[in-house]
Amino acid sequence: MSNVSERLAALSPSETLAMSQKSNELKAKGVDVINLSVGEPDFNTPEHIKQAAKEAVDRNFSFYSPVPGYPALRQAICEKLQRENGLSYSPDQIVCSNGAKQAVCNVLLAVVSRGDEVIIPAPYWVSYPEMVTLADGHSVIVPAGIEQDFKITPAQLEAAITPRSKAFILCSPSNPTGSVYSREELEALASVLAKHPQIIIISDEIYEHINYLGAHQSIAQFSSLRDRVVVVNGVSKGYAMTGWRIGWIAAPKWIASACNTLQGQYTSGPCSVAQKAAEAAYTGDQSCVEEMRCAFERRRNLVVELISRIPGLKLNEPHGAFYIFPDCSHYFGKSYKGMSIRNSSDLAMYLLEEAHVACVAGAAFGAPDCIRMSYATSDENLKKAFERMVTALANLS
Numbered sequence: 001m002s003n004v005s006e007r008l009a010a011l012s013p014s015e016t017l018a019m020s021q022k023s024n025e026l027k028a029k030g031v032d033v034i035n036l037s038v039g040e041p042d043f044n045t046p047e048h049i050k051q052a053a054k055e056a057v058d059r060n061f062s063f064y065s066p067v068p069g070y071p072a073l074r075q076a077i078c079e080k081l082q083r084e085n086g087l088s089y090s091p092d093q094i095v096c097s098n099g100a101k102q103a104v105c106n107v108l109l110a111v112v113s114r115g116d117e118v119i120i121p122a123p124y125w126v127s128y129p130e131m132v133t134l135a136d137g138h139s140v141i142v143p144a145g146i147e148q149d150f151k152i153t154p155a156q157l158e159a160a161i162t163p164r165s166k167a168f169i170l171c172s173p174s175n176p177t178g179s180v181y182s183r184e185e186l187e188a189l190a191s192v193l194a195k196h197p198q199i200i201i202i203s204d205e206i207y208e209h210i211n212y213l214g215a216h217q218s219i220a221q222f223s224s225l226r227d228r229v230v231v232v233n234g235v236s237k238g239y240a241m242t243g244w245r246i247g248w249i250a251a252p253k254w255i256a257s258a259c260n261t262l263q264g265q266y267t268s269g270p271c272s273v274a275q276k277a278a279e280a281a282y283t284g285d286q287s288c289v290e291e292m293r294c295a296f297e298r299r300r301n302l303v304v305e306l307i308s309r310i311p312g313l314k315l316n317e318p319h320g321a322f323y324i325f326p327d328c329s330h331y332f333g334k335s336y337k338g339m340s341i342r343n344s345s346d347l348a349m350y351l352l353e354e355a356h357v358a359c360v361a362g363a364a365f366g367a368p369d370c371i372r373m374s375y376a377t378s379d380e381n382l383k384k385a386f387e388r389m390v391t392a393l394a395n396l397s
């Protein structure tokens with residue numbers, strides 16, 4: 001008999017991980033599944049970063065690190081923030097964690113008290129509302145549809161704010177939509193937030209380096225918010241290092257200190273060898289980042305072209321990350337061979353079974369009319385996946 005805590009009973013398992021698992025199960029049975037459900041680059045970690053990790057093993061970086069990470073890594077992160085973002089931080093404002101995932105969760109656990117409200121624009125990354133639940137907070141979802149490029153307006157943000165608002169989570173470039181807020185759009189949101197000094201802004205910038213608009217823009221650049229923005233970032237996506245599990249925050253000292261206390265009792269510092277690899281990522285040659293970004297941009301152009309051949313899927317052109325998030329509601333109410341499509345979960349299941357293409361239904365991201373497809377895979381796989389989807393979707397009537 002299951003007897004989990006109330007806290008755990010309120011949590012949902014990650015739908016993106018579940019879809020990946022389902023597709024792996026089919027693959028294990030010999031089915032040729034093309035997996036567009038994954039949220040990670042398909043590139044190997046660059047050689048010089050792997051080399052640094054091998055050296056760290058030989059140099060016996062095998063002991064506990066300081067809880068917020070080695071001073072050298074935190075210094076390298078401060079230099080990265082200055083060099084790439086024009087933001088000035090000191091190492092005591094940086095806390096390194098087991099991926100950006102733990103970094104976001106740490107901040108929520110550190111600032112949210114029971115009943116506090118956390119404003120989350122939808123579509124959102126699946127874990128945000130679950131983490132808010134874990135922190136005993138209440139998610140206030142602000143919907144932004146495809147007609148507004150999945151980005152909230154300042155008026156929507158203003159309308160969502162109440163005296164209980166404690167935090168606002170912004171993700172740009174966005175998972176799952178690929179939308180990117182411009183400097184002007186961020187400035188307009190910052191003007192609203194400037195009037196509400198109790199709100200902590202959690203700016204998830206994990207897709208910073210996968211951006212097709214040019215220079216990355218951070219909401220931390222606006223001085224009116226500077227003492228309450230927490231930048232979340234890490235090496236997972238930009239350096240093809242998802243498995244190494246290094247993410248971090250750059251935060252006001254009181255938040256960094258709170259996360260340090262939390263992490264000190266919970267997980268301690270992240271893996272010592274992975275920290276040395278992350279340090280090499282930030283201090284070494286950056287050309288690998290641009291090479292991978294270019295490959296993603298080429299694939300973005302390819303999938304935008306391929307999807308235009310499926311008139312039933314409505315797309316906003318993504319400007320960052322490696323996902324497309326088409327509206328698939330055209331197919332709701334249709335069926336084929338006794339399989340009825342009532343929603344995007346049915347469509348994801350239909351595409352898996354009929355086309356052997358794995359995608360993730362939009363409901364998990366707060367956008368039930370949409371479906372997420374990742375283009376972090378080869379051109380050949382993408383072409384094959386779209387060919388199969390064209391046929392399977394044409395069969396629905």
Ligand SMILES: Cc1ncc(COP(=O)(O)O)c(C=O)c1O
Binds near residue numbers: 099175204206237242
């Ligand atoms: C928006 C967003 N934030 C954070 C993360 C977590 O990244 P990490 O692998 O560094 O924990 C992900 C990973 O999918 C993500 O998509």
